[in-house]
Amino acid sequence: MNLQAILGRGYFPRELPPAFTTNSFASVIDGSLASLPSGFRFRPRGNVTSQASIHNLARAGTLRRKLSIPNPVNYFQLSSAIVDSWNALFKQMSQSSFSLSRPERKPGTTRAILPIRPFDHLPHARARFRAGARYVLKTDINAYYPSIYSHIIPWAIHTKSVAKRDHSLSLLGNKLDKLVRDGQDQQTIGIPIGPDTSLVIAELILSAIDSLLGNEIGTPGFRYVDDYELGFSSYSEGENALALLQGLLSDYELQLNPRKTEIVELPAPLEAPWASELRVFPFRSRENALQNNLVRYFGRAFELSRQYRDDPVLNYAISRLREVPIRQTTWELYEGLLLQCTLVEPGTVRFVVEELFRYHDGSYLIGRDRIKETFSMIIKAHCPIDHGSEVAWVLWGHLILGIAIDDGTARLVARLEDPVVAVLALDARSKGLIGKSTDVSSWKSLMNGEELYRRNWLLAYEACVKGWLGPRGGRDFVSADPCFGFLKKNKVSFYDHTLSKKYKPRMGIVSVDVSEGIETGVGGVGY
Numbered sequence: 001m002n003l004q005a006i007l008g009r010g011y012f013p014r015e016l017p018p019a020f021t022t023n024s025f026a027s028v029i030d031g032s033l034a035s036l037p038s039g040f041r042f043r044p045r046g047n048v049t050s051q052a053s054i055h056n057l058a059r060a061g062t063l064r065r066k067l068s069i070p071n072p073v074n075y076f077q078l079s080s081a082i083v084d085s086w087n088a089l090f091k092q093m094s095q096s097s098f099s100l101s102r103p104e105r106k107p108g109t110t111r112a113i114l115p116i117r118p119f120d121h122l123p124h125a126r127a128r129f130r131a132g133a134r135y136v137l138k139t140d141i142n143a144y145y146p147s148i149y150s151h152i153i154p155w156a157i158h159t160k161s162v163a164k165r166d167h168s169l170s171l172l173g174n175k176l177d178k179l180v181r182d183g184q185d186q187q188t189i190g191i192p193i194g195p196d197t198s199l200v201i202a203e204l205i206l207s208a209i210d211s212l213l214g215n216e217i218g219t220p221g222f223r224y225v226d227d228y229e230l231g232f233s234s235y236s237e238g239e240n241a242l243a244l245l246q247g248l249l250s251d252y253e254l255q256l257n258p259r260k261t262e263i264v265e266l267p268a269p270l271e272a273p274w275a276s277e278l279r280v281f282p283f284r285s286r287e288n289a290l291q292n293n294l295v296r297y298f299g300r301a302f303e304l305s306r307q308y309r310d311d312p313v314l315n316y317a318i319s320r321l322r323e324v325p326i327r328q329t330t331w332e333l334y335e336g337l338l339l340q341c342t343l344v345e346p347g348t349v350r351f352v353v354e355e356l357f358r359y360h361d362g363s364y365l366i367g368r369d370r371i372k373e374t375f376s377m378i379i380k381a382h383c384p385i386d387h388g389s390e391v392a393w394v395l396w397g398h399l400i401l402g403i404a405i406d407d408g409t410a411r412l413v414a415r416l417e418d419p420v421v422a423v424l425a426l427d428a429r430s431k432g433l434i435g436k437s438t439d440v441s442s443w444k445s446l447m448n449g450e451e452l453y454r455r456n457w458l459l460a461y462e463a464c465v466k467g468w469l470g471p472r473g474g475r476d477f478v479s480a481d482p483c484f485g486f487l488k489k490n491k492v493s494f495y496d497h498t499l500s501k502k503y504k505p506r507m508g509i510v511s512v513d514v515s516e517g518i519e520t521g522v523g524g525v526g527y
Helices: 003-008 025-029 071-083 087-093 118-133 151-159 159-164 174-183 197-218 235-251 273-278 288-309 312-325 328-344 346-358 366-385 388-401 407-413 420-428 449-453 457-465 481-491
Strands: 053-058 063-070 102-103 113-115 135-140 223-224 228-234 261-265 510-512 519-522
Touching: 003 025, 003 071, 053 346, 053 388, 053 420, 053 457, 071 087, 071 174, 071 197, 071 481, 087 151, 087 197, 102 197, 118 223, 118 228, 118 235, 135 197, 135 235, 151 159, 151 197, 197 235, 228 235, 228 328, 235 261, 261 407, 273 288, 273 312, 288 312, 288 328, 312 328, 312 346, 328 346, 328 366, 346 366, 346 388, 366 388, 366 407, 388 420, 449 457, 457 481
Parallel strands: none
Antiparallel strands: 053 063, 102 113, 135 228, 135 261, 223 228, 510 519
């Protein structure tokens, strides 16, 4: 495992707008390991503790997810411990006979660590193991990442009895437990959703449970992150396995999700019916035919999204259209359908923004006024209820399309307590897309040294080094802090304010997993 990779490609949640980057952080840290300030070094006593920045993510339906952006000092410490112990951790995770999400290094991808199998592999896995089964137990763990009790990390690695006897930090599991807690203000419940390090922690725990489960039942099936699918020849065997799994999880302070637990008689679909239908929907190249196809396609996608409210139907529907060339004469219709998606399903905003940008060059007359009005409606609907991801992606849309934000809308943005939103808004303000008269006093109040280790560390650091907001009292609090001063001196930035001018959107169909924060790239959608 490579430290630079996990710092550069495994740190920030992948759902953030692409201007948020940790490449310079990874390069500087990896090249300065021998000369890092002492605060970066793990200390058993008096170690740095911090709060992670929180970003509220939109998901399909009414579901939300709180993404975490750990403080760079604590993230470095945890990443270093994982890299140094990778061989032992990998051996631990490899004991599971069920896992299809065991973390592996993925050079050349957008992430440092990804599951050994992509999410779109699951239909193939189902087809194989169901050949010898009559019934399938389907279940997942209730709020897995947020409910993990950090003290079970040593239980999983060393067994519960060993961990309860030895509380010293010489035990790897105890050290990882402490590093996780130090990065979230000593909280013992939950691990961050977003960083690649959390996939490692999550797999360590469930691999230990898988090993115990496999010793009791010799059944075919798989687990993907926290989703289980196991095959049985009879219903009663499935019931017995369910009781066993519930007991094992209870020993680790975890619970199954009753809404997603069922024993299904085969045959059953291998993937979500809506995914199969949208994947094969035909598009004709003739102009009139294409327009009719788009109307029917989105009409059916809207119906399916109502039927499967908690599934990313519209996200998939939009990403599939990246493969369909839209002609200039069809653009107005397509643009209107995309904007309608953002209003009926807020989780589609980032997919729509990328599509709008792909066609925004001079040959396509994008409806700037219509886009601005729709974006304003989204901000007005989601700012008052602290829905940060919708607002963040709308702001990114304003930045890459060069569309100004009216004063009334900007005032709502400036009240939102989300560091990702604040950084984007301040960038827009520096580029003249938000008026200088907009009151940003709530963000100015955070410009102090204490905030570098609290939830708004990302805003405090970036606003200071970019010169967007002056420090309270005129003191350069970033330079005064040994760790962050080191980062500033070495020109580390966590936000590329130049990217809006050279941005290139993703291509291909995005496969979105409904598990904890795994988006697997190009391919289909599982069931």
